Amino acid sequence: MLKDDSRKLVFLNQKASEFYGRPREELIGQDVSFFTEPEQAARQRERDIEVLITGEKTVNEETLVDPSGKRRNVLVRKSRVTLETRHFILTSIMDISLLRSSEAQIRYLARHDVLTGLPNRTALSEELSQIAAQRMYRPEPYALILLNLNDFNYINDTYGYQAGDAILCEFGQRLRNEVGSSGTVSRIGGDEFSIILRNNPTSEVANNLALEILVMMRQPFTLTRANPMMTISFGIVMFGAENITAGEIMRRGNTALLEAKQRGKNMFSFYSELLDASSVSKRIMVKALAESLAKEGDLSCVYQPILRSRDEKVVCVEALARWNHGVLGQVSPVQFIALAEETGLVIQLGEIVLRRACRDIKNFSQLNLAINVSAVQLGEPDFGPRILAVLAEENFPPSRLELELTETSVMNANATSLSHLAKLRKAGVKISLDDFGTGYSSLSLLKDISVDSVKIDRSFVQYVTEVNDTAAIVSAVSQLGNKMHLNVIAEGVENQLQKSFLVSAGCSHLQGYLFSRPVPVEVLSTLLTTEMNMSASI
Template sequence: MTDPDRIRSSAHGLFPVFAFILAILCILIVTMLWSVLESDRIAIDRQVRYVDLMVGEQVDKLILDQENVTIWDEAVRNTSIAYNPDWVSDNLGPWMQDYFGHDRSYLLDAADRLVYAMADGADVDPEATDLPAVFAPLIDEVRGRGWASLQTGAATSADDENPRKARLTSLENRPAVVSAMVIVPDSARVEQELADAYVLVSVRFLDARFLRDLERRYFLEGVRFLGEAADAPPGEAQTPLLGSDGQKLGVIRWRAIRPGTDLMVTLAPYAGGMIALLGAVMMILIRRTDRAMEDLRTGEAKAHHRAFHDDLTGLPNRTLFNADLQTAAEGLADGGPPFAVAYIDLDRFKDINDSLGHPAGDELLVQVARRLVRVAGRDNLVARLSGDEFAILHRGAAQPEDASALARRILAAHEQEFDLFGTSVFAGCSIGIAMAPLHGRNRMELCRKADIALYAAKAAGRNRARVFTATMDEERRHKRSIERGLREALHTGDGLDVHFQPFVDRSGVRVIGVEALVRWRTADGTQVPPSDFVPVAEECGLIADLGWWVFERALGTCVRWPDLVLAVNCSAVQLRQDGFADRIVRLMERTGFDPARLEIEITETALLDAPEMQVRELDGLRAAGVRISLDDFGTGYSSLSHLHQFKIDRIKIDKSFVRKIGDGTDSDAIVRAVAGLGKSLRLAVTAEGVETATQFRVLVDAGCTEFQGYLFSRPVPAEDIDAMLNARAFAPA
């Protein structure tokens, strides 16, 4: 065989090899292209689900927002019973935009006439406003649904008694969520004729703010709304925005995240080399492709994990918890297993975070997460909702005792100390539990009731667990009613008053001063005890406004008693306000009150937070001539250092010690010790809660200098103090 034949034969022999390599290369390319397209498809499908989920959430949120103002006795009083335009503007108008972000509010009377309208945070003339046609079927539906449920007695709760309807529609050529609700009372104290009920319609546009939230929440870019439903151009994805009636409102479009395409672009420079070098480069490409695909899967897994997990603790976040809870709740309809929802909140986490620093606070959260996972077990979902709030989906918990047993194990685990970078701390927790289906079958309802139970656990003293009961719900509604009434009273000044309780000298006859005490009577004449409304004011942030109202009223009233000292209680919130002392001084100047007659009463608990700021404010008051009194001495963190650091002028012995005088306890010795301490430090000593002559004699003998209690007088209006002073005599009751 000649050399050309050998060469030809070799070429023919090599052809199948090259053909085989080319076939492998083609298969590889086709496989890679399929993987790219499939990866892109999965990623885009996931993005579409996220967008659709958030649109649905906007409908639920608008309904929840409206419930805050439509299930309300005051709303019924000021609409259907006696229409009050000022009240409606204050509570159903611009405030709805400022607080909830609603863009439109419309109020319709019983005849469906528009009586009030708000647009973009401003009142508008209802007579010059035309209701969009899309509102009519909503209003008709809620009225028909409401009358049917109320007339047949089908309503069983405040939620059932509040007919509501929401839908996604097009308004002003923009997508919008529209909700209509009938205004109903939240208690039996207010009665409303069916034919007189008003309807509140609220609108929130899915505008730029919604699109920005969508971008931030799901790491999307270039999100926008298009009214025309055109096909998405290359490199972008979209999902149709459908109204509640199925009508296509437009599309939401964004720059698609295409991990497969991104990978292909990265590998494109190698394609020419692979074709040229065939076998050798092909092997390199295979290895690099495998590695790149693995990196892609890893990166996608990390992105998915970040979207549904907390970065600090690694626990599922609120989004994943809500999704799993929704699945479990929907499964109840198909005979799925019962379960419990437990909300967990660390007790006084802020104190640890502030005193030891944020790194220590983060480390505490990580260690708490580990303990919760260990105690809850693999079958239950543990999530971090936000801050120091955790939640557990306790699957298979059929009875409250099952959930309570888990709660006891959690509390026991928190009895062990936490090591935070060499510092040992104890961090208890409070737990609220709701059972499904015992307490509800709806995700939002179960979360609401677990939160109510958590609130009850905190109110009961913390570091404990509570299972939801109907009584808790009533207490929550009662406190919410108190908050609304108190907020209204502070706004109008109606119902609030200041009473004064005298304190006397050692003779028990001469009045030397009065203590200002706030009283509140509701619009229906009910006297609300301070022990009920003051804690609510502290919880909802009204305590500072209430305190300043008392200061102003008391100073203005007591100007006419130039020989008496005025004692006014100061809350910890007020004391922490910058400029507190300056404001007191301005009030005294405006009312003409002598600073030497004013005595500010504070508790030791109020001095524990930010003491440097408080020392500065108290020094400012003392420089103006005001005296400082330490209230409830002996019941808190009593310390001689406080008497020195804050330059106290008077200490007040708490009534809990006075009440036990002569009953064989240590109260007599405590009273003598406190009185002796006051004498040694040249401090005035006042005994509170004196109710019997025996207590008075013991306190006088112990060395107390001033006395206050029912033995001498209850808190009374200013007119009664006038009468006492005009009589020029005062005898114990």
């Protein structure tokens, strides 16, 4: 449309006329505006005057209501036109409602999870960045909670992805109900959620919310055919006073989450600097262990004798790994073996221990050698062939080797691993179930796989003379082993009372501090020489 220098309409097109809902003839010569709100009308009047005076074009966006009452986003362009020395204002109005709607939808999708409608990881990062940026002029406490639904793949595999999606939506709604207006709930990954707590939360507030969430998780999730129970782990980090970035806040939250997962299911953990110290220490230890595995000298073996009950003769030794690092010193087996299993270094460690033990014990022809095998080693595709290859390379008879495996590792073994055990046993290698009785399918394992020995766990042996139930279990296992023609080894024997009971209960072999602690091969040689001399003098 075109207005003269007194802002009277001199021309408008059909679209403009339709918008006004009046014929052009009635509008020409009138001072009319599309914009009926006083502020908008005043703003457009100022721009008209500005364009007439300066000749500069103006472009701005406005919102107006069309004749049907619908609000629309429009782009208003104004420019000056001179006709026969007189100035006019040319105004064009473009409807950009669809564009703005699309942009809004794109922005929404970019910051929200499509499935649950919750803010997503991008939105969480933006909010954390804003909080970190405002710390300089408005330091306030906040809490970030990172949550992870445990074993969620099981739900998808068992009930289907549609059921899994339904649980994610229900869980997100439950979290919103728990948090209310005190924070923001986001879905930041497949089975990962987050909560930012505002309104100056304290550690106590965050702790109480965590407990409420755990109570909430006791309620089964509603599905058409099932009501599955879910477990959760979450890490909590308090922040706001320190000068830290959004990335550092997330890192601390993930550190706390990892700690919670290591504690078990339905657990939560607060971030502290001690967790970082532990993580750094762990990384240092992993690097040091890898370096020690690659060279000679740091890793060694000690051996604990296993005696035959009827004559107390040493017939076998159990090889145990020891690690003495140049900087870290003597590292506890509890620490480095668990770390080796977690990182996969146990494959290399296991082979080194087997080789070392074969070399140390080979010349003690009267002794068998017991080696512990982890679930990680058992799961290796070349586990069996590799054992036999090492024995051949070290010229150690397979019939003198006994592999000790825990109930859990055997129970979780796949068909390939079980076939490896069968082939090893066919080659002469003996198989022993370690920590027997601590699992929940001990008896069925004895039926399902062929073994030569069972080791009664030290937790039973410790109280065998004090607790009737423990004594009954040991007696029952011993009797069962004898009937199945298995060696029954009691480990952790520390005193004569325990020894007497175990022998009378039918344990065929004994192991423990009562007889000897784990010792280096040189000390073992002395012990065996002394034993032989004593036997010869009888």
